[in-house]
Amino acid sequence: MCNAARRAFSGVLLALLFTASAAAESAQDIVAGADRVRNPDKPWHVTVTTTAYTSGKPTDRNVFSVYAKIDPATRQFRDIVLYVDPPRDAGKMVLFRGTTLWFYDPASKDSIRIPPQEMIAGQASAGDLLVENLAVDYTATLLGDETIDDAERKTRDCWHLELKAANEAATYNRVEYWVEKTSHDPIKAKFFSDSGRQLKTLYYRKFAPSLDGIRPMQAIIIDAVDPTLVTTLDFSGGDYRDIPDFWFQRDYLPHVKAE
Amino acid sequence: MAESNPVVRLTNVARTYRAGRLEVPAVRGVSLAIPARRFTTVIGPSGSGKTTLLNLMGCLDRPTGGSVEIAGQDIGLLPDKLLSDFRAHTIGFIFQAFSLIPVLSAYENVEYPLLLTGMSATARRRATLDILEAVGLTGQQSQRPNELSGGQKQRVAIARALVKQPALVLADEPTANLDTVTGATIIALMRRMQTEAHTTFVFSTHDPQLIGHADEVYAIRDGILVDHKSEATP
Amino acid sequence: MMLRIAFRNILRNARRSTMTVLAIAVGVIALLVFGAYAQYDLYLLQTTAVERSGHLQVSRAGALDFGSGNPAIWGMGDHQAVMQLIAGDPVLAPMTAVLTPVQFLDGVAEYPPNKLSRTFFAAGYVPADLSRLKRWDEYGARDPNMSTRGLDPSDSSSGIMGLGFARLLGLCRRLHLRCQDPPANSPIHESAADISSLPSQDFSGLAETAVPAAGHGARATTIDLLSATASGAPNIVSMKIGRVEPQGSKEMDENYLQLNLAQAQQLVYGRGTHKVSAIILQLHRSEDTATGLARLKALIRQHRLPLEAHDYYEINSYYGQTEGFFNAVFSFIAVIMGVIVLFTVSNAMSMSVVERTDEIGTVRALGVRRGGIRRQFLLEGILIGLLGATLGVALAFAVTGLINISGMTWLPPGDINPIPLKLYLVGAPGLIVSVWAALIVAAALAALLPANRAARLPIVDALRHV
Numbered sequence: 037m038c039n040a041a042r043r044a045f046s047g048v049l050l051a052l053l054f055t056a057s058a059a060a061e062s063a064q065d066i067v068a069g070a071d072r073v074r075n076p077d078k079p080w081h082v083t084v085t086t087t088a089y090t091s092g093k094p095t096d097r098n099v100f101s102v103y104a105k106i107d108p109a110t111r112q113f114r115d116i117v118l119y120v121d122p123p124r125d126a127g128k129m130v131l132f133r134g135t136t137l138w139f140y141d142p143a144s145k146d147s148i149r150i151p152p153q154e155m156i157a158g159q160a161s162a163g164d165l166l167v168e169n170l171a172v173d174y175t176a177t178l179l180g181d182e183t184i185d186d187a188e189r190k191t192r193d194c195w196h197l198e199l200k201a202a203n204e205a206a207t208y209n210r211v212e213y214w215v216e217k218t219s220h221d222p223i224k225a226k227f228f229s230d231s232g233r234q235l236k237t238l239y240y241r242k243f244a245p246s247l248d249g250i251r252p253m254q255a256i257i258i259d260a261v262d263p264t265l266v267t268t269l270d271f272s273g274g275d276y277r278d279i280p281d282f283w284f285q286r287d288y289l290p291h292v293k294a295e
Numbered sequence: 296m297a298e299s300n301p302v303v304r305l306t307n308v309a310r311t312y313r314a315g316r317l318e319v320p321a322v323r324g325v326s327l328a329i330p331a332r333r334f335t336t337v338i339g340p341s342g343s344g345k346t347t348l349l350n351l352m353g354c355l356d357r358p359t360g361g362s363v364e365i366a367g368q369d370i371g372l373l374p375d376k377l378l379s380d381f382r383a384h385t386i387g388f389i390f391q392a393f394s395l396i397p398v399l400s401a402y403e404n405v406e407y408p409l410l411l412t413g414m415s416a417t418a419r420r421r422a423t424l425d426i427l428e429a430v431g432l433t434g435q436q437s438q439r440p441n442e443l444s445g446g447q448k449q450r451v452a453i454a455r456a457l458v459k460q461p462a463l464v465l466a467d468e469p470t471a472n473l474d475t476v477t478g479a480t481i482i483a484l485m486r487r488m489q490t491e492a493h494t495t496f497v498f499s500t501h502d503p504q505l506i507g508h509a510d511e512v513y514a515i516r517d518g519i520l521v522d523h524k525s526e527a528t529p
Numbered sequence: 530m531m532l533r534i535a536f537r538n539i540l541r542n543a544r545r546s547t548m549t550v551l552a553i554a555v556g557v558i559a560l561l562v563f564g565a566y567a568q569y570d571l572y573l574l575q576t577t578a579v580e581r582s583g584h585l586q587v588s589r590a591g592a593l594d595f596g597s598g599n600p601a602i603w604g605m606g607d608h609q610a611v612m613q614l615i616a617g618d619p620v621l622a623p624m625t626a627v628l629t630p631v632q633f634l635d636g637v638a639e640y641p642p643n644k645l646s647r648t649f650f651a652a653g654y655v656p657a658d659l660s661r662l663k664r665w666d667e668y669g670a671r672d673p674n675m676s677t678r679g680l681d682p683s684d685s686s687s688g689i690m691g692l693g694f695a696r697l698l699g700l701c702r703r704l705h706l707r708c709q710d711p712p713a714n715s716p717i718h719e720s721a722a723d724i725s726s727l728p729s730q731d732f733s734g735l736a737e738t739a740v741p742a743a744g745h746g747a748r749a750t751t752i753d754l755l756s757a758t759a760s761g762a763p764n765i766v767s768m769k770i771g772r773v774e775p776q777g778s779k780e781m782d783e784n785y786l787q788l789n790l791a792q793a794q795q796l797v798y799g800r801g802t803h804k805v806s807a808i809i810l811q812l813h814r815s816e817d818t819a820t821g822l823a824r825l826k827a828l829i830r831q832h833r834l835p836l837e838a839h840d841y842y843e844i845n846s847y848y849g850q851t852e853g854f855f856n857a858v859f860s861f862i863a864v865i866m867g868v869i870v871l872f873t874v875s876n877a878m879s880m881s882v883v884e885r886t887d888e889i890g891t892v893r894a895l896g897v898r899r900g901g902i903r904r905q906f907l908l909e910g911i912l913i914g915l916l917g918a919t920l921g922v923a924l925a926f927a928v929t930g931l932i933n934i935s936g937m938t939w940l941p942p943g944d945i946n947p948i949p950l951k952l953y954l955v956g957a958p959g960l961i962v963s964v965w966a967a968l969i970v971a972a973a974l975a976a977l978l979p980a981n982r983a984a985r986l987p988i989v990d991a992l993r994h995v
Contacts, residue, residue, distance in 0.1 A: 087727065089729075089732070092729045092730050092731055092732060093729050094727040094728075094729065094730075097727065187735060201762075204759075204760040204801070205760070207761065207762050207763070208762060208763075209762065209799060209800050229763060229765045229799070230762060230764045230795070230798075230800045231764055231765060231766045231795050233765045233766070235763060235765060237735070239735060258732065258735055261641060261753055261755075261765065262639075262644065266730075266732050266735075350988075350989050350992075353894065355893075355894055355988045355989055355992070356988070356989045375898075375899065376898050376899075376900075379893070379896050379897065379898040379899075380896065381896075382894065382895070382896040383895065383896020383897075384896070388891075388895065390891065392887070394887060394891040394992075396888060396891070396892070397541070398534055398537035398541055399533075399534065399537075403530070403533075407530070407892075408895050408896065410530055411895065455895075
């Protein structure tokens, strides 16, 4: 066989191999991959700055210190969110554990459990999207390929997936997910309620090195019910921490200090 | 002809009233026996105790001493209920101020005592009409006391006292509120009724006419009997 | 004769007797009119409660105590089977007018075009059944301002809201309602952070989703209802405003929605099994309530169902409290009237005794016993009581009759629209007889003391008294 033909043949073989290996990756694996891009697997800490916008104008801003660690039993994250700024709220804490949420107020030195019903309105539910491992509680189906614009209006070559709630712990009934091929960067997601209405649109952008990976440094959440309401989450100062399990208990909250 | 069983027998009867810390003896140790069918009068000045004596005879009051026997019944033995019944059957009263029940007609006033004797309605009607006729008031039977003259009212009272044919009729100054002429008429009526009904009349009075008609006269002063005159029975 | 004397003596002193009789009559009127008013108000409350939630409710055991605010967890499973059981029961079936499932829920309602929202509580009904429920009117006491129309059976997203609710969501102009929308510049949330230095952002193009936002474009106006399912998942449905109508009390009018059962279940249970909060039974007649409740409890025990049954009395504590309140006020009025009657009659009888002292003496002399005297005066007291009470009853009928045809209206506590004032005297024989009898007894008691005094008069003293 001549050289050109051999090169063409290996090229085709290589291409075939690539496609085969790409096809061999299941929808669930893709989602798991996107999860890994978002969250490291060792316990970590990050500073989150949330800015709320109405029709593009900033209306509120909060700074949080977030500690996250996987619970091996549920394979989901547990988080402690510490309020840092504004000073009025400094010291308040929220503990997320599965579907349970505890709120601690240093002024009264007491913590109360917030039932899910209390969280439905407004921007409060931004937290539930932060560190959820979608592959754990949702069943993924690959719908196809789609090229979409990301938040910076750059085109991305993505897998278009549909995620259905696999158990009661999944907050949303259905999620539409766009994950960039090759990099597994999560680009965009749409979240739907049990009744079928879309509740939120989420974009990830500003991918940069952090905690042993290239991770999105900003998330943009757009309220689908009232699209003029937008919240941006900026992640900074991420580092690994040795977080003991007993931190994630309601009684320990008074002892957790911002560092 | 003398009756052996007196209708009224008082034995050493006394009645003392207590006014605060004062004791007022109205009647002191009176004893008398009034035979049946006698037109008897008790005379005396005011305050002499004649009203009290009549009250005791009429069983309207109980003696503080001695015994009172009416128609053979010692009234000291009777409790109040039975005493009332006794009066209802045995004693008739005629009062100075007539004392008719204002809301009842002449007929009804006369009929009233009969209701206490348990008479049947027909018998009552008969007796009432008869006695009204006897006193001459048949025409006035539906009239109320305030529509009758003094004389007429006293006739009603007499009829009422006699309708039940009592053994004893007591009258306290029956003519005191009547003019002389009417008074005379009433006295005549009473005398006639007494004879016809064969009952005993005892009355107190100042009226000389009445005294003149009496078969027996008892005089009382300061609570004791001071005189007794008796007319022979014709 | 005694009756004759008693009657004529009453007539003899006409003025005094009239005053006394009137005093008693006034007492009777006061009690009967108030009693009729109280009865009417209670019928109103009962009608409202029965129209909305029937006479009897079957729900999961513990739901009454713990289900409030947590409808998803306290739902009743397999309600069709329970309904069939009730529908086939020989005791319950004939007494039941409506048998229907209902779902209670709460959440936040939003009208995004003007960014107004408010919390709500709601009940989801089967559309045809809601209309039948609203027609119940055993006493003729239902509020004429409340309509009897139900939900639109052809559209499961159609719901009913109160006028106050529409007003608070700023829907007055949009729905052509007779009310004022809230002022345009509502206070904005004040941020505690320093946001003055933050730049504005341009997010256009990112929210490209053509979400059929509530309110825009649709021919019917819709609002969003947000709630959380049992598992904590946020859920949202679009309710089409089928009808806006007054809901009786201010609280209901501003916070209450009536939804289609299917939509309510969708919002509460989401992807889980769709249950219901309760099965309600509306009976033909309220007097069957006790029997019905006993039968329901027996059925639950017999089939060992994890359910509980309650009547409208237990569910609406307001009703029981109002009833207790009226009873207290009624008793209070009765005591006062009784005291007045006692004083008036006693006074009148005492005067009569004094005036007839010589007559008493005379009659005693004639042979009447002490007991006879007592009975005579007692009879006169009873007679006055009888006259006064009977007159009072007649006048009470006249007064209530006049008020009923006068077209007067009143505003019951908590209501927002005036309703005609109706006094229920005709249908309350128990009330009439007991008040009538009670005041006669009071008059008799009042006469007792003077009668005793008359009886005990010494004859001689009485005769002296001219």
